[in-house]
Amino acid sequence: MKKALLIGLFVVGMSFAGEGGEESKILIWKAINTVVLLAIVAYFGGKHIKKFLEDRRQAVANMVLEAQKAKEDSIKALQEAKRKLEEANYKLEEGIKLAKETAENERKQALAQANEIAERIKAQAKETIDIEVKKAELKLKRYATQKAIEVAQNLLSQKVDSETSKAIINKTIKGLEA
Numbered sequence: 001m002k003k004a005l006l007i008g009l010f011v012v013g014m015s016f017a018g019e020g021g022e023e024s025k026i027l028i029w030k031a032i033n034t035v036v037l038l039a040i041v042a043y044f045g046g047k048h049i050k051k052f053l054e055d056r057r058q059a060v061a062n063m064v065l066e067a068q069k070a071k072e073d074s075i076k077a078l079q080e081a082k083r084k085l086e087e088a089n090y091k092l093e094e095g096i097k098l099a100k101e102t103a104e105n106e107r108k109q110a111l112a113q114a115n116e117i118a119e120r121i122k123a124q125a126k127e128t129i130d131i132e133v134k135k136a137e138l139k140l141k142r143y144a145t146q147k148a149i150e151v152a153q154n155l156l157s158q159k160v161d162s163e164t165s166k167a168i169i170n171k172t173i174k175g176l177e178a
Contacts, residue, residue: 041049
């Protein structure tokens with residue numbers, strides 16, 4: 001209020017210091033009216049204006065503090081997000097590494113099982129071949145024996161007469177009795 005009054009008086013003093021005339025009188029009255037108006041506004045509304053300005057200053061200060069806090073929270077959230085991203089990337093790399101190791105182990109096990117099955121199949125095939133060879137040998141022996149008997153019978157029937165046959169039978173019976 002004191003400042004407004006001093007400013008008004010300064011303006012009035014400047015008006016008087018200027019050249020006289022009709023214009024300066026109007027200027028003086030305008031200055032006086034302005035000073036009076038400012039004095040009335042300061043007298044009746046000074047407390048309210050001060051309170052409004054103080055509240056506004058406090059609101060702006062609170063907004064600045066809230067903005068700083070929001071900035072700090074944002075920085076913390078950003079750091080947390082970066083940490084989580086790094087952790088997720090680490091877990092991803094570990095997962096990929098584990099998946100590769102697991103796949104390699106699975107491949108090795110599958111190859112080992114395939115080789116084992118192949119060996120069993122080879123062994124079974126060898127056994128089957130051996131069995132078939134033995135069957136074939138047995139058939140050949142039977143066939144050879146049968147042919148030998150046929151040839152022997154043919155030879156005997158051509159060279160042995162009934163007396164020789166009786167002598168061979170008697171000799172065989174005596175050999176069996178002994």
